[in-house]
Amino acid sequence: MSSAAEAAAAGAVRTSFESGRSTRIWELAFKGCLASCILVSLLVLVVLLEQIVNDGIGSLSLGFLTDTPSRIDPASSGIGPALTGTLWLMLVCTVFIIPVGVATAVYLEEYADSDRWFNRVIEVNIQNLAAVPSIVYGVLGLAFLVRGPLSMGHVLLAGGLTLGLLVLPVLIVAGREAIRAVPPSIREGSMALGATRWQTVWKQVLPASLPGIATGAILSLSRAIGETAPLIVIGAAAFATSSPTGIFDDVTALPIQIFSWISDPQPEFKSLAAAGIIVLMVILLAMNAVAIWLRNRYERKW
Amino acid sequence: MEAATAKGASPGGFGPLGKRRRRPGEEVIRVLLFVAAAISVLTTIGIVFALVEESVSFFGEVGTRFFTDTEWTPLFQDPEYGIWPLLNGTFLITGIGILVAVPLGLGTAVYLSEYATPRVRKIVKPIIEVLVGVPTVVFGYFALTLVTPIIVQDLFGVQVQFNALSAGLVMGIMIMPTIASISEDAMSAVPQGLREGAYGLGATKRQVATKVVFPAAISGVVAAIVLGISRGIGETMIVLIAAGLAPSNGLNPVDPHATITGFMAATAKGDNPAGTIGYQSIFALGLTLFVLTLVMNMIAIRFVRKYRQVYE
Numbered sequence: 001m002s003s004a005a006e007a008a009a010a011g012a013v014r015t016s017f018e019s020g021r022s023t024r025i026w027e028l029a030f031k032g033c034l035a036s037c038i039l040v041s042l043l044v045l046v047v048l049l050e051q052i053v054n055d056g057i058g059s060l061s062l063g064f065l066t067d068t069p070s071r072i073d074p075a076s077s078g079i080g081p082a083l084t085g086t087l088w089l090m091l092v093c094t095v096f097i098i099p100v101g102v103a104t105a106v107y108l109e110e111y112a113d114s115d116r117w118f119n120r121v122i123e124v125n126i127q128n129l130a131a132v133p134s135i136v137y138g139v140l141g142l143a144f145l146v147r148g149p150l151s152m153g154h155v156l157l158a159g160g161l162t163l164g165l166l167v168l169p170v171l172i173v174a175g176r177e178a179i180r181a182v183p184p185s186i187r188e189g190s191m192a193l194g195a196t197r198w199q200t201v202w203k204q205v206l207p208a209s210l211p212g213i214a215t216g217a218i219l220s221l222s223r224a225i226g227e228t229a230p231l232i233v234i235g236a237a238a239f240a241t242s243s244p245t246g247i248f249d250d251v252t253a254l255p256i257q258i259f260s261w262i263s264d265p266q267p268e269f270k271s272l273a274a275a276g277i278i279v280l281m282v283i284l285l286a287m288n289a290v291a292i293w294l295r296n297r298y299e300r301k302w
Numbered sequence: 303m304e305a306a307t308a309k310g311a312s313p314g315g316f317g318p319l320g321k322r323r324r325r326p327g328e329e330v331i332r333v334l335l336f337v338a339a340a341i342s343v344l345t346t347i348g349i350v351f352a353l354v355e356e357s358v359s360f361f362g363e364v365g366t367r368f369f370t371d372t373e374w375t376p377l378f379q380d381p382e383y384g385i386w387p388l389l390n391g392t393f394l395i396t397g398i399g400i401l402v403a404v405p406l407g408l409g410t411a412v413y414l415s416e417y418a419t420p421r422v423r424k425i426v427k428p429i430i431e432v433l434v435g436v437p438t439v440v441f442g443y444f445a446l447t448l449v450t451p452i453i454v455q456d457l458f459g460v461q462v463q464f465n466a467l468s469a470g471l472v473m474g475i476m477i478m479p480t481i482a483s484i485s486e487d488a489m490s491a492v493p494q495g496l497r498e499g500a501y502g503l504g505a506t507k508r509q510v511a512t513k514v515v516f517p518a519a520i521s522g523v524v525a526a527i528v529l530g531i532s533r534g535i536g537e538t539m540i541v542l543i544a545a546g547l548a549p550s551n552g553l554n555p556v557d558p559h560a561t562i563t564g565f566m567a568a569t570a571k572g573d574n575p576a577g578t579i580g581y582q583s584i585f586a587l588g589l590t591l592f593v594l595t596l597v598m599n600m601i602a603i604r605f606v607r608k609y610r611q612v613y614e
Contacts (some may be wrong), residue, residue: 020406023506031417037409038426044475045433103338111332112339122339124603125346131529132592133536135563136349139568139588143352147576153359165345172342198331226437229538229563233570233584255439257427261368262443262543270447277440284435292428 092160105175116186138233174216356585402474407481442543464546487521
């Protein structure tokens with residue numbers, strides 16, 4: 001404040017931007033505040049990971065990955081069925097979202113005339129779907145896949161499709177970005193050589209945007225793999241005693257098993273939950289690492 | 303680019319090159335791609351249809367008691383159907399979350415957009431991405447086993463296991479990256495010329511950040527906060543695990559509360575066959591949630607469009 005007083009006393013022209021020694025202190029303090037915001041977030045992440053590793057590392061073993069969960073004996077409990085269920089869910093999800101997501105992205109970027117009202121509806125709709133809470137997708141799955149018109153019961157197929165619908169917008173948005181990054185000159189060159197629109201898309205645009213699409217697909221799956229709420233709503237089995245062997249077996253998944261251990265009042269089960277979380281986080285970090293590697297390794301600058 | 307759409311519009315446009323060859327395969331592919339794109343629209347229609355269909359039965363039975371009752375106890379012997387306690391829990395917990403997420407998120411955004419060197423950005427951004435990717439069931443575990451014992455029980459000295467405060471604090475950490483990344487986008491979109499103009503007038507870095515960049519990016523910042531609120535309202539696992547399932551009209555954050563999402567999940571987990579009021583209540587609550595988040599998202603999209611229009 002003293003700088004303001006000095007400036008006024010000297011009869012200098014006052015601007016709204018003043019500087020002086022106290023200003024420099026404010027500058028530093030401000031920067032420090034901002035940096036501490038980041039540090040707090042970092043610290044929380046570190047504490048979270050440390051807590052989980054501390055709680056769970058003791059229960060982690062090879063047997064933990066394959067054993068079936070037990071209600072009585074925490075020591076012999078494992079995530080075998082849950083992990084298998086998660087793998088089936090991801091398989092269904094992948095088979096569903098890749099063709100649909102990529103086709104939608106191609107349609108919106110290469111074919112759709114954005115002046116037409118229905119194309120605009122599709123675009124706005126995808127934006128809105130991305131913000132619909134995940135539990136609402138569970139309700140959709142419950143009403144149409146588990147019961148209602150398809151009535152397949154709470155099977156892995158229904159769970160995988162529900163998760164697929166949930167993460168589809170993520171893949172579509174990533175796919176569109178990847179396709180948009182391919183310069184128009186590639187398309188023009190291809191078409192000038194007599195290729196049709198689809199030949200251009202299939203032989204030029206898609207191969208060029210593949211790394212971006214693959215990254216988007218992995219990120220979508222890594223979102224799907226941790227989702228719990230929609231699976232609870234469609235009726236996932238909190239306690240699967242045997243591993244599912246196909247997509248028509250009951251839904252069970254790693255996050256569901258973790259949740260059911262968290263809700264157990266016995267403290268021994270909490271460490272099982274933490275061990276399950278370690279496995280889940282390792283899978284997630286591995287998927288993210290692959291996505292980042294893909295992006296850096298194959299991303300082309302035009 | 304217009305070749306495909308021109309087919310119906312002006313086949314004569316290709317005059318000098320002779321008649322355009324018909325390619326039925328191309329048309330089939332075009333239709334298939336359109337069908338794939340239409341799946342997303344069908345999803346929305348499906349959601350609305352599913353929610354409304356069962357909600358009609360629910361409201362047929364409950365009527366306006368949804369708004370006039372003061373308690374939410376649909377599964378009790380003597381049921382009450384007032385939505386208020388659940389809205390109260392939802393907004394109380396989301397409010398605590400926003401109080402944590404807004405300062406942390408905006409601080410991070412300003413730092414990343416105005417102060418950070420490329421190297422710092424390269425380190426911090428992936429870490430924030432990891433935070434985005436943490437499944438919410440993990441955050442729930444964190445709230446229950448660490449935040450509740452340390453902050454609520456030790457710091458505040460309240461011996462409760464389930465409470466709104468720890469759910470809200472952890473929810474804030476979950477929402478933070480959303481707010482940080484959207485508002486950082488908005489701040490980075492502010493043209494360099496505005497900053498340089500301010501520097502030219504003698505402004506310091508802090509003044510540029512707070513008096514030039516922040517006001518210029520305000521619509522993006524508002525959009526980020528609205529989307530953050532919307533994420534909080536829709537969050538299920540943290541509140542299901544840590545907040546308890548006691549619908550309450552109280553405002554004490556260290557008491558147990560229930561949210562719309564928490565009650566939906568708990569009811570779905572319990573045995574409520576189709577046709578019962580319990581089953582239908584899942585859909586009525588889902589509809590409430592859907593409308594709430596849709597409105598928020600519409601507002602956010604409007605604000606995002608505003609800053610895009612100004613600077614792009």
